[in-house]
Amino acid sequence: MVFRPIMEMTTDDVWQLLLQRTPPWGGSHRELVTLYRNARGGECPLVIDKSAAPSCGTSSSRFGCWTCTVIEKDRSMEAMIDAGNEHLEPLMEFRDWLAVFRNERSKRMVERRDGRIALMGDGVTTVAGPFTVEARQEILDKLLETQASVQMPLISNDEISRIKAIWADDAVAEAKRHLKQREQLRAREQARTGYRCSSRATPGTR
Incomplete structure (x- = not known):
């Protein structure tokens, strides 16, 4: 069973909870409020009185x-x-x-x-x-x-290194795939050629 109380919380509930508690890393959540406010064109993400500020925080803060x-x-x-x-x-x-x-x-x-x-x-x-x-x-x-x-x-440099490693793996995989495709084409061509040779040789064996 999974308990997810945040599913029953409104956006205002989340903001009030954050502002009532100190972050474990210290400081406050005021910078977070400022971040969301700026992302919303200056509108406050927390609404105390929706009748006084109907346009503030009434849409998603995400x-x-x-x-x-x-x-x-x-x-x-x-x-x-x-x-x-x-x-x-x-x-x-x-x-x-x-x-x-x-x-x-x-x-x-x-x-x-x-x-x-x-x-x-x-x-x-x-x-x-x-x-x-x-x-x-x-x-x-x-x-x-x-x-x-x-x-x-x-x-980060580590991420760049990992990306280039993936590129190398993809290049090897693509080369192997193309090689396999060529081998399959060659095998089909040989099969067709062998069938034609066999068909031409058949009358002479009668």
């Missing part, structure tokens, strides 16, 4: 990852920049660039990771596969450029 490309525009990031955090502009520029980049078919492989080719509902258009190695390198380069611009850690 906002997601700064690289999320599901949404068309990152309103939270825009609000934080408008609130005086101009140094975050390169982050929004990276997200907007990534949102366009990911839809470029030339940056995606045709085959899925398992070697299969998936088709859209029309039965003709292929579903975009994972990014090509070249595209992944381009994304990493852009991220490192953004990191240098904002002067804050966005990716």
Whole structure:
């Protein structure tokens, strides 16, 4: 059995609980309140009297990852920049660039990771596969450029090392898959050639 009391709590309940307690790392949750306020364009995430402030905190206080490309525009990031955090502009520029980049078919492989080719509902258009190695390198380069611009850690050296190790594994797996495909084609061709030779030789044996 799983007990999840937060499912029964409102957004205001969560904020009141946080503000009534000291974080285990010290200080207070005031900086967190400020973060959410800036992300909401200056609106307070905590509502004491909704009749007095109907627009403050009445919508969801949640906002997601700064690289999320599901949404068309990152309103939270825009609000934080408008609130005086101009140094975050390169982050929004990276997200907007990534949102366009990911839809470029030339940056995606045709085959899925398992070697299969998936088709859209029309039965003709292929579903975009994972990014090509070249595209992944381009994304990493852009991220490192953004990191240098904002002067804050966005990716660690350990993460970069792990990413490159995955690229190497993917390259080996792709090479093995293509080799297997060539061997299968060669085997089928040999089988067809052998069948034709056998068919031509048959009349002479009569």
